[in-house]
Amino acid sequence: MSAVSRRTQRLMGALPFASLGIVAAVDVLSGPDLNYLSLLAVGSAFASLVGGVRRTVLIGVVALILSLLLALYAGVLGDRQSNMSLISIAGVTAASILATVGRQRRERELATVRSVAEVAQRVLLRPVPRLAGHLRAAVSYTSANAEARIGGDLYEVVTGPGGVRAIVGDVQGKGLEAVETAALVLGAFREAAHDEADLRGVSGRLEKALNRRLSGEEFVTAILVDADPCGRLTLLNYGHPPPLILRANGEITLAEPDDTAPPLGLAVLEVDGPNPHQVDFAPGDQILLYTDGVIEARDRAGRFYPLTERAFLLKDDDPEAALEALRLDLVAHVDAPLHDDAAMLLLRCRDG
Template sequence: MPIEEVGESSLPEVRRMRRPERSTIRSSPNLLPVATMLGIAAVDAATGSMYVLLPVYAAGPAIASARGTVRSVTLMGAAAAVLCLLSAWKTGRYDDLRLPVALTAIAYVTLASAYAARSRRKIEQRLVDVREVACTLEDVLFTPVPPTIGPVRIGASYVSANHATRIGGDLYDVEPFPGGLRLVIADVQGKGLGTVRCASVALAAFRESAPSAHALTDVGLRIEQALERRTDGERFVTGILAQIGTDGSLLVFNHGHPPPLLLPRAGRPMPVESDEPVPPFGLAVLTGTTDLRDSVTRLTLNPGDRLFFYTDGLSEARNSTGHFYPVHERVPRLLKSGTPEEALDLLRADVATFTSGPPDDDSALLLLEFQSPS
């Protein structure tokens, strides 16, 4: 699909750090077992005494145990017994020995199904409790990014490859400080709960130091120290620390991360490359790199300029033929117009069209637009 044709209908499920709403429209758990028993009754009436389908009514409470409560299973068992008696009376098998056998089978299946439903409900309640705790932790870990800080408009987007959670190993945050704003965007090496813990440590260190640290290098040092103290030391974090002043001055430290893309209001897009290589967070101790002052990238933003940060979940998204998403070719056209949030939505839609499938890696995006200082 051409870039110009991407519309809102193509948008993937984008998680913006808010708890997903639960669906309020659910089919009745009794609908399927009732329909099943009515279907058995219809077949039994059509075949007459040719087949003995009386025990088959036990399918009603058995099916009800998959979704229903103990009460609904019991009701389905009672309905199955009534239908069994009516079918026996209508086909002249009321005095048949097979009738009490069928009723006994229905009773046993109902009891077993009620026990299964009770056990299932307990497990479901535990899962609900765990999910509520996880949602609370996610809300603490990822707070919404404000739409503006000083003269900077901000758009943020996060998509997790794991549909059961809203977060993964990618992280970002934006914090104001007296001279403007500071941001971090990073990707923890590896997968699993260990990456989430590592991400939480890095985020906590950034949030604690970014608003008050004298220099951006101090923020990076605090993240390094936190990772060294509070993690197992077996993971590293590629990331970017950036600072935008109220006068448009830009400082960028790139710790082994894909470089951000500068989208000037007038001029050609360009990646913001590092002056000197800096190791990922968590590896400074091994490399002996502690002084980052010589590795900072300095630029000046003009009003209307945009700066795009992303993780490798975007640059390494593949299509059906195995080709990577062409970030530098398609992103500039998609992010030039609209609000930062609208531009990121358009980009997400284009990536979904390119890959023709769900994401296979976490992806975090930040788009900042510098406006005229007030």
């Protein structure tokens, strides 16, 4: 749980007792002519926000005791208004107990669903090899805040007979359905990356797999990479943010294709896929693939994360350390839990 969430929990936990104290103080200071006993029920109402049933009962009992003491102090104990206040407090406490039971049940159900999704996601998103052919690889995956649903970000690196192939993608939507779609894409990619002669063949296999499952309104943005040992990258971009190319001399560019293509899974549009986009990739060069959770992360002022400007953080000789530095900078920029998962895959061409 983040520091912000813990602070919010503490404030919500103190709210019932603070409201009881304020009502009691106001009632005492205003004198016997004005009676605020019925407002003590507010403390019982706030009790259902956090904590368990015992805590809710405790706050209700404290409210009842305060009501009796204040009524005795004002000389109205046993009066009709005093009795109505006691009944109101007891009624609100009973309702808060029921609300607490319902909230705890929903929290358990949500925790179970989230746990299943997280386990499924961890199984799918296995660690990438640190050495893949002539490349060094590192991956970073930052989950969104606890209130957000599990997303469908995906990545994979496969070493085949002709070189290294990689994919980074983002499934539209959240939850277990997104995880299921991500599993379908990764399974098809892992198989096709070994079998197909070129990236168009790989993407064709992905399209077939998705079109058998998706309804036509769902889709997957993705970028596929084929890195051959001759110092060249071939990219296919399906509606995904363009990767960053970081040259050994410090030059930073975006690998934007000449033409755009819709995401995978939208065969209903009957649009041809993208043309392969080739990029030179010499020893010491790097390519950073990422999902939109990175570039759409906002700080407290609403400014997007300036990925291109912060790419100099990837200068560390160790790709994993370099990517971790960038991830920490992203988290510091937001200064709060992320609202969308952020996946990054860094590939670096080795010197030999």
